[in-house]
Amino acid sequence: MFHYQPIADARTGAVVGLEALARWQHPERGLLRAADFIELAEAHEPTMWDLTMHGLDRALAEVAGLRQQGNQLPVAVNVSPAILHRDELVDEVSRAMARHSRPAGSLSVEVTEWAHAADAEPVVRTLSRLAELGVPAALDDFGSGYSSLAELGSLPIETLKLDLAPFARWTAENSKLAIHGIAEVAHALGLAVVAERVAEAEQWTLVANAGCDLVQGDRISPPLPRDEIVAWLD
Numbered sequence: 001m002f003h004y005q006p007i008a009d010a011r012t013g014a015v016v017g018l019e020a021l022a023r024w025q026h027p028e029r030g031l032l033r034a035a036d037f038i039e040l041a042e043a044h045e046p047t048m049w050d051l052t053m054h055g056l057d058r059a060l061a062e063v064a065g066l067r068q069q070g071n072q073l074p075v076a077v078n079v080s081p082a083i084l085h086r087d088e089l090v091d092e093v094s095r096a097m098a099r100h101s102r103p104a105g106s107l108s109v110e111v112t113e114w115a116h117a118a119d120a121e122p123v124v125r126t127l128s129r130l131a132e133l134g135v136p137a138a139l140d141d142f143g144s145g146y147s148s149l150a151e152l153g154s155l156p157i158e159t160l161k162l163d164l165a166p167f168a169r170w171t172a173e174n175s176k177l178a179i180h181g182i183a184e185v186a187h188a189l190g191l192a193v194v195a196e197r198v199a200e201a202e203q204w205t206l207v208a209n210a211g212c213d214l215v216q217g218d219r220i221s222p223p224l225p226r227d228e229i230v231a232w233l234d
Helices: 038-042 045-068 088-099 120-132 172-188 201-209 226-233
Strands: 002-009 015-026 030-033 075-078 107-111 137-142 159-163 192-196 214-216
Touching (some): 015 045, 038 045, 045 075, 045 088, 088 120, 107 120, 120 137, 159 172, 172 192, 172 201, 201 214
Parallel strands (some): 015 075, 075 107, 107 137, 137 159, 159 192
Antiparallel strands (some): 002 015, 002 214, 015 030
């Protein structure tokens, strides 16, 4: 199942998209976030492939329903580096979009932990082909793991998602300076910048003043099930 979290314009607050976040209703442990089970799935490529294809189809179906209710919001789906090298991925994405009558620009993919990709060349090729299909890519969780500035100029991405967690113990001024610097580099490379984990009004003001284009986090809304996000958008 998916929960959906809104992404908003940092200046106006207008919702401009949704991220589909995987959830698993475990019979004993309750509702689990992706971080609690994705690593296990990634250890077995066929499982990760099947999970991603099922999730892609479900997310497109659910957001297509939103579109029919007048909401023209694109949806972002996370794709593991474990399957990005597979040549058939682009064709499967194309077929899924056609099944749900989703036009170019209505879907994007988010990739994380680039350093764990065993072979960069096929991954770059896949992301480039997806971009040609009208499915842009974002580098997720920048600053929290293995991602570095060195990757930004070589990846076929359109968006940088900046994780605010590493700045939690910094002063507001130092955070603003660092985020501003990262945003300037990203903008120079033609990338939009999303500030993730924005939980407080002060954080929103800080990242907007530092040059971030978009914000995502509980300050807007926590991830919500499909029916609840429909009500929230209304």
